[in-house]
Amino acid sequence: MSTQPDPTTGRSRWEQRFAAAQSKGQVRDADFTTLSGMEVEPAYGPTNGEAPERIGWPGEFPYTRGLYPTGYRGRTWTIRQFAGFGNAVQTNQRYKMILERGGGGLSVAFDMPTLMGRDSDDALSLGEVGHCGVAIDSAADMDLLFSDIPLQDVTTSMTISGPAVPAFCMYLVAAERQGADISKLNGTLQTDIFKEYIAQKEWLFAPEPHLRLIGDLMEFTTANIPAYKPLSVSGYHIREAGSTAAQELAFTLADGFGYVELGLSRGLDVDAFAPGLSFFFDSHLDFFEEIAKFRAARRIWARWMRDVYGAKSEKSMWLRFHTQTAGVSLTAQQPMNNVVRTAVEALAAVLGGTNSLHTNALDETLALPTDQSAEVALRTQQVLMEETGVVNVADPLGGSWYVEALTDKIEAEAEKIFDKILQLGGSDLSSADHAGLAAKVRSSVGQGGDGDWPITAGILRGIEDGWFMSEIAEAAFQYQTALEKGDKKVVGVNVHTHSLANELEILRVSHEVERDQVRELGARRKARSQADVDAALRTMTEVARGEGNLIPPMLEAVRAEATLGEICDALRDVWGVYREPARF
Numbered sequence: 175m176s177t178q179p180d181p182t183t184g185r186s187r188w189e190q191r192f193a194a195a196q197s198k199g200q201v202r203d204a205d206f207t208t209l210s211g212m213e214v215e216p217a218y219g220p221t222n223g224e225a226p227e228r229i230g231w232p233g234e235f236p237y238t239r240g241l242y243p244t245g246y247r248g249r250t251w252t253i254r255q256f257a258g259f260g261n262a263v264q265t266n267q268r269y270k271m272i273l274e275r276g277g278g279g280l281s282v283a284f285d286m287p288t289l290m291g292r293d294s295d296d297a298l299s300l301g302e303v304g305h306c307g308v309a310i311d312s313a314a315d316m317d318l319l320f321s322d323i324p325l326q327d328v329t330t331s332m333t334i335s336g337p338a339v340p341a342f343c344m345y346l347v348a349a350e351r352q353g354a355d356i357s358k359l360n361g362t363l364q365t366d367i368f369k370e371y372i373a374q375k376e377w378l379f380a381p382e383p384h385l386r387l388i389g390d391l392m393e394f395t396t397a398n399i400p401a402y403k404p405l406s407v408s409g410y411h412i413r414e415a416g417s418t419a420a421q422e423l424a425f426t427l428a429d430g431f432g433y434v435e436l437g438l439s440r441g442l443d444v445d446a447f448a449p450g451l452s453f454f455f456d457s458h459l460d461f462f463e464e465i466a467k468f469r470a471a472r473r474i475w476a477r478w479m480r481d482v483y484g485a486k487s488e489k490s491m492w493l494r495f496h497t498q499t500a501g502v503s504l505t506a507q508q509p510m511n512n513v514v515r516t517a518v519e520a521l522a523a524v525l526g527g528t529n530s531l532h533t534n535a536l537d538e539t540l541a542l543p544t545d546q547s548a549e550v551a552l553r554t555q556q557v558l559m560e561e562t563g564v565v566n567v568a569d570p571l572g573g574s575w576y577v578e579a580l581t582d583k584i585e586a587e588a589e590k591i592f593d594k595i596l597q598l599g600g601s602d603l604s605s606a607d608h609a610g611l612a613a614k615v616r617s618s619v620g621q622g623g624d625g626d627w628p629i630t631a632g633i634l635r636g637i638e639d640g641w642f643m644s645e646i647a648e649a650a651f652q653y654q655t656a657l658e659k660g661d662k663k664v665v666g667v668n669v670h671t672h673s674l675a676n677e678l679e680i681l682r683v684s685h686e687v688e689r690d691q692v693r694e695l696g697a698r699r700k701a702r703s704q705a706d707v708d709a710a711l712r713t714m715t716e717v718a719r720g721e722g723n724l725i726p727p728m729l730e731a732v733r734a735e736a737t738l739g740e741i742c743d744a745l746r747d748v749w750g751v752y753r754e755p756a757r758f
């Protein structure tokens with residue numbers, strides 16, 4: 175380290191942490207010089223060694239500059255490409271390709287029927303099976319999906335929220351059948367139902383039964399699979415629906431606070447369940463705004479977790495997030511340009527300290543990626559990681575006047591939105607009054623679901639009133655108007671539209687997939703013990719009518735080869751379905 179530090183400064187604290195990590199072997203053995211061979215420090219800061227508290231040093235509360243003193247010198251982000259199409263066998267081949275070419279983890283994309291809790295032979299599934307993701311009907315499909323992929327060794331994310339819990343049970347049963355030690359599994363389940371009502375619209379039930387299922391899941395994973403992340407609180411869909419960066423940030427973090435309140439209302443210890451909450455953001459094209467958003471996200475979360483929700487452990491204050499580059503920024507016109515857009519967005523995510531990353535393929539505005547476009551997307555991350563030197567220095571933009579100012583600004587915008595959410599919930603407290611909010615939360619712990627949960631009340635009210643949707647719609651309208659006026663520009667769409675024709679080869683999923691899947695499902699139904707399935711579903715519905723944790727009886731139903739549609743239908747019989755109130 176180049177300076178003689180004052181031992182009381184942030185720099186010296188960071189140096190000690192870095193040295194401690196190094197002595198524990200937590201710094202990679204790699205070349206950390208520039209392309210021309212110049213030595214660079216693992217982090218930079220003010221020359222007097224002291225940074226303002228809100229900025230701090232890498233690995234230091236409030237983690238504006240990242241969670242780890244070592245940054246990506248400790249571990250690079252996980253390359254986690256979201257993939258799934260056709261049937262489980264086809265998708266399993268794609269997963270093997272991803273892992274073989276350097277993907278660091280798996281990320282399952284399910285087809286629309288699965289996302290809506292419907293079997294492939296349901297009348298509502300017709301024409302959709304295997305199209306926007308992989309068709310999964312029962313645990314037997316999960317076995318095929320992960321065939322020859324040891325679930326105990328590969329962190330696996332599953333993007334599913336309405337039927338998250340039955341899909342999770344199928345994943346557990348597939349892991350059990352592989353002989354995995356269930357307590358050692360590590361992965362992420364999206365589960366985040368708030369953003370479904372706010373933006374994506376893939377719910378099954380009304381919010382209350384979904385929150386009960388999520389509470390059951392949090393309880394189950396906290397007790398049995400401590401490394402597993404049962405929630406990936408998602409801003410991606412909110413942004414893709416047309417929100418601004420600040421709305422994405424604020425709505426997502428508020429949803430995260432809602433899940434913390436859910437955990438507390440279930441009597442769970444915040445430091446036991448909070449490390450299992452993870453996040454998922456969009457990385458759009460305004461490079462600096464995105465970087466500022468990621469940095470502000472970590473800072474806000476850390477402060478609220480410590481000061482409002484009483485977290486004591488560092489891992490509970492850490493906001494860990496996955497990023498996907500912005501699907502909405504891709505254009506059907508001149509699609510090769512999408513590689514450039516994705517690279518810039520991925521770089522913003524990395525400079526913002528993402529923990530995991532998906533880069534979109536250039537053809538994703540037209541169809542699911544081909545093997546070739548999926549490879550280019552993966553290689554985009556590898557070029558950033560291996561060639562550009564961005565992994566050498568933690569939070570390299572920290573201290574930039576512009577980036578710090580933008581980080582402050584986006585944080586302030588988010589706090590204004592939290593105020594609005596608190597008001598919607600009937601609270602008279604301001605988002606800046608952490609002590610007041612903490613007192614309210616403390617008084618609610620012990621009253622369970624009857625407590626006064628200030629953020630949750632606002633979210634539920636905002637959903638019921640269509641407030642989130644109208645805020646997003648207004649932002650989308652503003653942007654579209656600016657685009658149409660030419661104030662905002664998109665190359666190939668409203669500027670520089672002249673181009674040589676470039677035809678892309680598109681992945682087409684054959685309708686044979688649906689026929690085969692339906693046939694296979696019928697054969698499986700005949701081969702299983704219907705009496706076992708009926709008994710397991712009956713027990714599960716009894717628990718759903720009462721108060722116990724639903725995961726153990728659901729696991730039994732899955733072990734008996736009950737299908738996703740049968741499990742969801744049984745729950746629909748108990749809880750009904752949710753219809754969004756009509757609004758004009």
Ligand SMILES: C[C@H](C(=O)O)C(=O)SCCNC(=O)CCNC(=O)[C@H](O)C(C)(C)COP(=O)(O)OP(=O)(O)OC[C@H]1O[C@@H](n2cnc3c(N)ncnc32)[C@H](O)[C@@H]1OP(=O)(O)O
Pocket residue numbers: 200242244245246247248249250252254256279280281329331333361362364401403406410452453454494495496498529530
């Ligand atoms: C749009 C689309 C759709 O809807 O259609 C979607 O939604 S797609 C949605 C797709 N979603 C996803 O793919 C979600 C992915 N999410 C995740 O993978 C997770 O939730 C995540 C964000 C927390 C990332 O988890 P991960 O396992 O990949 O990475 P982590 O950051 O946890 O790192 C792995 C381990 O390395 C440790 N580690 C990392 N960096 C360092 C370092 N510098 N020094 C020391 N240790 C380190 C971590 O603490 C952790 O250990 P330890 O474990 O001991 O703490």
